[in-house]
Amino acid sequence: MEKTYAAGGVSSGGAEGYMPQVISLKVTLGDIYYKTYTEEKDTFLEFSACRDWFLNSFPPGEVNRQRARSHDGLYQAYVVGEANTRAANHQIVREWRTMVRERANWEKYRERLVREAKEFEKANAAFAEEKGKLRTAEELLSKEHAEFTKxxxxxxxxxxxxxxxxxxxxxxxxxxxxxxxxxxxxxxxxxxxxxxxxxxxxxxxxxxxxxxxxxxxxxxxxxxxxxxxxxxxxxxxxxxxxxxxxxxxxxxxxxxxxxx
CATH class of the missing domain: 1.10.287 (Helix Hairpins)
Structure with missing residues (x-):
């Protein structure tokens, strides 16, 4: 028999009328979210959409675990988590900025390498041409030397x-x-x-x-x-x-x- 569990709560479009829905193991939370939200109205600029996202972001086990915490425990977890989240966000922004710069530098380096590769190909072609001329000159010199010897x-x-x-x-x-x-x-x-x-x-x-x-x-x-x-x-x-x-x-x- 297929097991099911109840989500933390899926709203059908408003702050009122909270109704938990039974979710099959083959159905992800994202499937439920995308089925309940509407592209025209539900954005993170609306309170209801943000609340629904928070309510449906976590599986039932995590919801029950957090519900079992005391008020002080929740408060402490919130403070610690928010501080870590903001610190992590700050570091991510710094690394992102560095990554963007490195990407730009890499693009410049890549362009320079491509340009140098093209120049090398041209120089190599010129070298091959000069090498051919040199070989022709050597053959002519060898013939002239033989004639001179005669x-x-x-x-x-x-x-x-x-x-x-x-x-x-x-x-x-x-x-x-x-x-x-x-x-x-x-x-x-x-x-x-x-x-x-x-x-x-x-x-x-x-x-x-x-x-x-x-x-x-x-x-x-x-x-x-x-x-x-x-x-x-x-x-x-x-x-x-x-x-x-x-x-x-x-x-x-x-x-x-x-x-x-």
Whole structure:
């Protein structure tokens, strides 16, 4: 059988006509309150609504417990409860105010975090872009380095060939220099002989007639020596030109080797 109990009293809309109602265990006090109150009239601005709320706020056991108290006990409980209630309300207001401030600060902090997160995302995207550019630049640099290495290898080969050519030309220059020195010595020797012949000719002026044949031979010899000397001078100039060309080629090759 379903148990029921009587509420502390549910008024049907006025200060008079107090009638306790039987409440089923499946029905809450709130269900009874909302069924008896009206939205248009029953507000906490009216005495009847406030009294009904107080009468129906507590279960029957608590009503009977308070009814069993003495007048002094009720008075003391009221004073203590009211003081604690007001102190608790005061603390709740203070904490509520602090909570509101903390909430506002948290909202500002959250907005700042969101803004910083967006800025970080932008910076991260920019960083990724720069990283891509850097990778592209590194690849290009690697290709250019490989091409530069190939060019250096080719230049080293050309320099090696040029060095061998320079060594060969230096040997030829040394050989030609020896020939030029020999030609110079021959020329000087011929000049000495020519001077001796002139001396002999001057000393034999008186015997020109008798020595005509000898003079003719000497002139012929002299002419041969002159031709030979001129030929040697021409060869010497040619050798000098070759030596200058070789020296110029050697200097260019040396400059190329220095640059490499």
């Amino acid at each position: 060019i250096c290898e080719k230049d080293n080969q050309r320099v090696y060939v040029a060095r061998n050519k320079i060594t060969e030309l230096e040997g030829k220059v040394t050989e030609l220099t020896g020939k030029v020195e020999d030609a110079q010595a021959t020329k000087e020797h011929d000049e000495v002989e020519l001077a001796e012949l002139k001396t002999q000719l001057s000393s034999k002026d008186k015997d020109l007639t008798a020595k005509y044949v000898e003079i003719a031979e000497l002139k012929c010899r002299l002419r041969e020596q002159v031709d030979k000397t001129e030929s040697l001078e021409i060869n010497l100039e040619a050798e000098k030109g070759k030596a200058a060309s070789i020296e110029e080629a050697r200097q260019k090759a040396e400059e190329a080797r220095t640059i490499s």
